[in-house]
Amino acid sequence: MAALAVLLILIGALGATVLVLRAGERVEVLKVTKDVSAGERIERGAYTTVLVAEDKAMRYVKADEVSLMPKYVAAVDLIPGTLLIAKMLTNEKGLPAGKSAVGVALKAGQYPAGGALKNGSTVSIYRVGAKTSGGSSSGSTGSAGDAGANSLLVQSAKVQDVARSSGDELVSSSSLPVSVIVDQADAAKVADAAAAGEVALVLVPASAGN
DSSP: OHHHHHHHHHHHHHHHHHHHHHHHOEEEEEEEOSOBOTTSBOOGGGEEEEEEEOOTTSOBOBGGGGGGGGGOEESSOBOTTOBOBGGGEEOOSSOOTTEEEEEEEEOTTSSOTTTTOOTTOEEEEEEOSOOSSTTOOTTOHHHHHHHOSSEEEEEEEEEEEEOBOTTSSBOOSSSEEEEEEEEHHHHHHHHHHHHTTOEEEEEOOTTOOO
C-alpha cells in the first residue's frame, strides 16, 4: 500500500512537471484588433501580439514574421480577436476564388449619403427604377421586368473601393463610382443593372449572410 502511495505521488509530480513545461511552451503571435475585409491589407494598427500555447497543428503567424505582413492581404473577412493563421492570408493580388469585382456608377439617392459608404462596407444590391410593363428602358426589360420594379440582386456584398478625391472626400460629380465584390454567379446581373443606371446600394450589418 505504501508503495502504491509513493507511485501515485511520483505520477502526480511528473504530471505537474509536464504541465509546467507545456505552460512554458508559448509563442508570440498576431491577433486582429480591427475588422478587415477579404482582399484588404492588414495594416499595422489592425493587429497586436499575444502569447498563446504553441500548437504544432496550428500555423500561427508569429510576431517575428511581422515584417512579411505587407506582402499579404486577408484571404477571408477577419474580426477583432481572431488569432492569425497562415490560411487566413494570401499573397495573390487578385480577388478571392469565386468572386468578381463589378463597377457601378451611383446617382444621389442610390447610395447612403453623409460618407456612410466606405471601403469594406457590407451592402445589399438592388435593381431599382425599372418598369414592370411597357415603359422599361432599353437593355433592362428582361431581368428587371421579370423580377419587379425593385428587386434584390445580392443580399450581401463588399464595397471594394469608393472613388475619392485627393482630399479623401467623396468625388463630387453627377455620379459616384463604386466597385463592389460579389459572387461570380451574381456579377452579370449586377453589371447589367449598372449599365442601365438602375443599381442602388443599401448598408447592412457585416454579419448579413448571402
